[in-house]
Amino acid sequence: MDWGMKNRMAKLIKPETGRAVWLAMDHGYFLGPVKRLEKPGETVKPLLPYADAIMLTRGILRNCIDANTSVPVILRVSGGNSIVGEDLSKETITTSMEEAVRLNVAACALSIYVGAKYEHQTLSGLANLVNEAQRYGMPVLAVTAVGRELGKRDARYLSLACRIAAELGAQLIKTYYCDDFERVVEYSPVPLVIAGGPKLKTEQDALQLAYDALERGAIGVDMGRNIWQSNNSVAMIQAIRHIVHENASVEEARKLFESLTK
Ligand code: R5P
Numbered sequence: 001m002d003w004g005m006k007n008r009m010a011k012l013i014k015p016e017t018g019r020a021v022w023l024a025m026d027h028g029y030f031l032g033p034v035k036r037l038e039k040p041g042e043t044v045k046p047l048l049p050y051a052d053a054i055m056l057t058r059g060i061l062r063n064c065i066d067a068n069t070s071v072p073v074i075l076r077v078s079g080g081n082s083i084v085g086e087d088l089s090k091e092t093i094t095t096s097m098e099e100a101v102r103l104n105v106a107a108c109a110l111s112i113y114v115g116a117k118y119e120h121q122t123l124s125g126l127a128n129l130v131n132e133a134q135r136y137g138m139p140v141l142a143v144t145a146v147g148r149e150l151g152k153r154d155a156r157y158l159s160l161a162c163r164i165a166a167e168l169g170a171q172l173i174k175t176y177y178c179d180d181f182e183r184v185v186e187y188s189p190v191p192l193v194i195a196g197g198p199k200l201k202t203e204q205d206a207l208q209l210a211y212d213a214l215e216r217g218a219i220g221v222d223m224g225r226n227i228w229q230s231n232n233s234v235a236m237i238q239a240i241r242h243i244v245h246e247n248a249s250v251e252e253a254r255k256l257f258e259s260l261t262k
Helices: 003-012 040-050 058-064 097-102 119-136 155-167 181-186 203-215 233-246 250-261
Strands: 020-024 053-056 073-076 107-112 140-144 172-175 192-194 220-223
Touching: 020 040, 020 233, 040 053, 040 058, 040 233, 058 073, 097 119, 107 119, 107 155, 119 140, 140 155, 155 172, 155 181, 192 203, 203 220, 203 233, 203 250, 220 233, 233 250
Parallel strands: 020 053, 020 220, 053 073, 073 107, 107 140, 140 172, 172 192, 192 220
Antiparallel strands: none
16 A cells, blocks of 8 residues: 555544544535534534544535634535435536545545445546555545435445445445444445434444444444434544444443533
8 A cells, every 4th residue: 555545545544543533524515404403513523633634525624614723624525416306316526536535635535336326427536536545555545325225234235245346346335324334344445434423322333333333343324313413423423433433332322421411
């Protein structure tokens, strides 16, 4: 691996623990003003000190994030779809590598939709992005999107999607946690992080999700709604960090969460 690629990867995955807590806030690229992300800059400001990286689009980065920040950026470079559009899988590359370099980001991210109507478009988009990103030492994070079909999140489907992402050259993969998640990890030669998905009933449920994913081989989380839709988001991200970077149990993380919310 070339120095630039290595250095960017080290910014994203803490060399001390080999793990990562990324804060996903790119939802607006197809969902518009999601609850609690109506003003992304305000929501995320108190969380930044606890995030190993933030994942977002160039528009929100330029308009809502202070350029003096030292938090690494994972730039979402795919889109062109919307929740009210024809088909969520109809995504394309929206942001050039030149922009990514200009914005000094640590990685580029795009979604792939395996098995969907526009599967080929998103997979060839990934392959082309990797081809270009390699020239700049830029890691690519592939997101195994399922669109509205949340039921697709099982080990058979996710193993397939993650393996294809790795085969096409993604250095990092973001996927969902599922039963038998260790199979998904086993068949992927590159590190996996998990998304949180829609807000779970309690913070403890989200802590359990992070814990289970780490136990079964994920190297971290790229979590959004289960952090910033919590009424105690700053405590929540610290509790997640406790699990990811300090090997805390769910109970220890819950206690930390509660002590920080008093
Ligand atoms: C898709 O909307 C994005 O890639 C999100 O960043 C992703 O789903 C992770 O966010 P959450 O934890 O809210 O699912």
